[in-house]
Amino acid sequence: MAKYDYDLFVIGAGSGGVRAARLAALSGAKVMVAEEHRVGGTCVIRGCVPKKLMVYASEFSHSFETARGFGWTIDNPRFDWPRFLAEKDKEIARLSGIYVRNLENAGAELVHGKARLIDAHTVEVEGHDRVTAGKILIATGGRPWMPKALKGVEHAISSNEAFHLTELPKRIVIAGGGYIAVEFACIFNGLGVETHLVHRGPNILRGFDDDIRTHVTEEMGRRGVRVILSTQHDAIEKTATGLVSRFTGGHHCESDVVMFALGREPCTDDLGLDAAGVKLDEKGAVVVDEFSRSSVKNIWAVGDVTNRINLTPVAIREGHAFADTEFNDKPTSFDHEMVASAVFSQPPVGTVGLSEADARHKYGKIDIYMTRLRPMKTAFAGEDERCLMKLVVDAESQKVVGCHVVGPDSAEMIQMAAIALKMGVTKQQWDSTCAVHPTLAEELVTLREKYLPPGLGQAA
Template sequence: MADDSTSYDFDLFVIGAGSGGVRAGRVAAAHGARVAIAEEYRIGGTCVIRGCVPKKLLVYGSHFAEELQDAANYGWTVEKMSFDWPKLRDAVLKDVDRLNEAYTATLDNHKVERFLERATITGPHSVKLASGKELTAKVILVATGAWPIVPKFEGSEHCITSNEVFHLETLPKRVLIAGAGYIAMEFAGIFNALGCHVTVANRSNVILRGYDESLRDRLLQITMARGIEYKFNCPFQKVTKREDGAFDVHFEGQDPVCADVVMIATGRRANTNGLGLENAGIVIGERGEVPVDDTGKTSCDSIYAVGDVTDRVQLTPVAIREGQAFADRLFGTSDVRIDYSFIPSAVFSQPPLAGVGLTEGQARNAYGSVKVFSSDFRPMKNVFGHRPERGLYKMIVDAATDKILGLHMIGPEAPEILQAAAIAVKAGLTKADFDATVALHPSMAEELVLMR
């Protein structure tokens, strides 16, 4: 980068110390840039503090309910089973503290100056901290992530979001979750496994919009059999609080539901409110997102954005790659552009599902003639545990070239299996390449090379 930044306090000022911002900041500093980062909450961002990591730990914790139930079939005698929510909650929060310290140490080790307060943009090269201090930078990076959307309705103040769910004082007996996206389905599975009565209420009649329809249907069947209740085409009307502390949730045209916790999981919005982007001439999009080009640059040449705040692909690994590419491009020597095709994703529902590439519907619309291969099987683990639940793997193939267009799975450990398979799909391999690979037996993953 040209050496014309001595008139600024910093070469780079990052707003938001989540996955994308921390990666960009430390890589830029490693390239020799003078870097500062501002974070109004805790170093680590959504994924580490109130998202992927603590959520996955709760998923692991809730899985023990199923494992302990199946233990007798494997010869184990487990007596006096009980569950202590505060113990799990506090263990998860302790690990969050550990990661917060690790991320902080990473920044310190790279000599990135930290400001633990809110920063707002006051111009193309200037920011103002909550304390009133004003700083300048040659480049500003916005990495403020996204925030849960809470619709406005009577009693909405009684509801929680995924931000607060990790801090519940006690395990609720009855949980109502609004929404049916990945966050809603993951927490529905967690609370259901821990013995709570779970109701999922959604404005539409579809769960996990965007995922393959066959997998969505399978997850719906399994979760209903596990005791999760669904209310579809069911918009909220109001939430009222009872004298005993419980809540009555009222819907349009349906009977109310009583719950101890009401969780809103109806989506996330780019976190740009009050950020001051207009002071640099930047106009945000309809969902609050920061519009950027393929380098992450906004309409202001000195301001860039990465991660969820751009509302391109709201996934932690994508934010990390965008942050890395940004820092390498501006402060290093490489010019990497992010390829957003064939990004694998997963829903840590119970059972989990995972997918990469086009769904069957998307492939038919794009290619017309496609072949669909599937394996509908009962995992050995479920057979021995006397569980009727079946796994389903689907492979979508271009009929003209035999190239795999999409791979979608639901069943135990589906995300762990898909990560390796996603490499093959991303590499453009064909169905014949999978067929030519010898099965690893006995495993669930072998179904990937046995589809005929």
């Protein structure tokens, strides 16, 4: 008789959990997956996918204006928010169904309900019997953090609710300076909403290269987003005409919706992790080693619940590595270095590797190659949009250690650049690449002159 009911029990059916469960089940393991909400997790249900659909929808307003410059007549384009929501929900349901079928086809058993650990090998799911498992994987993801002590916070929404607003607001205040806040500010602005982005720090997109941060702020302002820095909410008041955001310093702003995007926190509460002896860090994330194993030898965790790199492709790779290690006899750990990422702002950002500041701290002497230019498409239409491209190079080895792009198709460009940086490409090898003309991407492989900050000149 088997010692446990299941070989693997996965808590959470998001991208990381589903990948791990499928591969384990395909190896012949007996697998159960518990999901409290809809299958697909943050990415499919309330994150990457619906948000990217909203980005696409919001970009058309700018595209219409560009089209006029190419001779098109665009008469009275209108946006139907309820129709978009209905189509978006249909697509999310389709994708969630694919996740369910993939689990079932692999032979994994799916149950719906809140799962809690009773001990290191026993799991209780609401509405179901307790079961035991030889191995347990925590893949519960994260959720938006809300400032619960703020007066009037009950009148605000998080990014979760932004996907389900019954009406498109005329005015919105978005609090936060990370990629989620920036993306939603661009989305609502593109849909014709009067948009204010309020951030307590001196600049948005903390952790990104400083030139990128400044450039995105300027371009957002050019497109109509009002970016307000170095302030934050003191209170939110509901009035007869909307909501009043009161900020530090005494000024205020009226809107129809206030949205907080101040970061995310791991979903680890009420999982019974303490009963199993699983160690958490000061932010509530599961502490794991390079193989995603927790402090308890038969319990692992992948994805945002570990608060390593909170990106869907990373969660998938972590889940894959776990399954290979534990069920396919192929010890594998995911390398978290040189992971590319994108911000689907308008214009979008693509980045991989080190910022200039981080590279100087790590290597000391570095070379910078940077350009700002007007893309052919929008320049022809008479627009003043600017792109930014930047390479960060270790001066001694000439290895390219950072690549940063702001402009159309930057996410697509950075995916390819990431391959080169992951392989340790040098600037000389980078330069040997022949450009594709005419493209925006060719500017990346024709950066030859080292960048000197204004005022230094060649004397530097």
